[in-house]
Amino acid sequence: MRAGYAPSRTRPSVCAMCSVTRQVHVKISWQFSVETIDHLALISACSVLTRESAQMSKISQNSTPGVNGISVIHTQAHASGLQQVPQLVPASPGGGGKAVPPSKQSKKSSPMDRNSDEYRQRRERNNMAVKKSRLKSKQKAQDTLQRVNQLKEENERLEAKIKLLTKELSVLKDLFLEHAHNLADNVQPSSTENTTNSDNAEQ
């Protein structure tokens, strides 16, 4: 009870392969490439393939790049080593002419003294956020780079496999050809260790 393999019409007399090769040998220029195989009578022996092969022909659909979740590491060391910068407080701590154009400086009431506790806190928090964000960004870039290498390796693997499979198919093709030749020579399978020269069968 072999599973798949189209059990339809099992001629008890001749095996599928023999019949196929018999048909094919007529035109020796047997192209056994991926694209031709499903056009050969050979395939008719396995109806399943036909459909799958057709399906295979249109898989060029790619969406959802697949963003990978990145867990940013919080370097939450409270120790904020901030002491190098000259504290460049622009100017006018209180007076606030502030070159900024005619923007309404009424944010709550005052131009938000750059000394105000609240301001400093906001700044600090933003600084942290910025640092965090940048770290994350960097991480992401790195991951992407890694992904590239990963995919490149995968690609090479697949290509090697394809090469191998192709080679195997080629070998089988040759076997089939030879079989076809032989069947052509001994039209009737006589068991005698014959003498029919197989050399001139080339043509």
Added chain:
Amino acid sequence: MRAGYAPSRTRPSVCAMCSVTRQVHVKISWQFSVETIDHLALISACSVLTRESAQMSKISQNSTPGVNGISVIHTQAHASGLQQVPQLVPASPGGGGKAVPPSKQSKKSSPMDRNSDEYRQRRERNNMAVKKSRLKSKQKAQDTLQRVNQLKEENERLEAKIKLLTKELSVLKDLFLEHAHNLADNVQPSSTENTTNSDNAEQ
């Protein structure tokens, strides 16, 4: 005159395929996978494959990630729209206590007045450089992302191809099996439209 295909020892009597299947049919559990094929007598018919197959087994070598040259587009629009920033010149244009530690301020002579023409020029140039550099960086990142998608598509293509090839090999395997069965049944190729039941041959 077929080119390749190991011309060594062409037994004129039986074709390679038949002899192979004859050998193989003994153990019906014929694994025709990529890895087993080259261990089968089948392969002995084509000595070439053996070597190539072996080679194939060790292609896990990856170097030179292939950095792709990126031509940064110089957005050299001279128009530098710099006018929003409040020009926040830190403080003390000339005095300059400057919180910076005891760094010797003797760079040429003066603490490099932030007004000095030369200073401003340097700053401007640096700003340009920074902008350029960042643009470049962004470009690179984008390219990398693109490369990922590219590779992903390539991968899918290759996988589809592998699937197809595998399917084809599977079909051929079945054909071979059937052939083997038939050869087993009619031990002597009698052309009679036999009655030998091929069903109990399953085991």
Added chain:
DNA sequence: AGAAATTGCGCAATGG
């Protein structure tokens, strides 16, 4: 409304 996240930008230190 508001806090965090992102982004553009300039400064300074540093690498080449």
Added chain:
DNA sequence: CCCATTGCGCAATTTC
């Protein structure tokens, strides 16, 4: 010395 790169802080915007 110049340009390129990088870390950092500020402020405007965006996102949630």
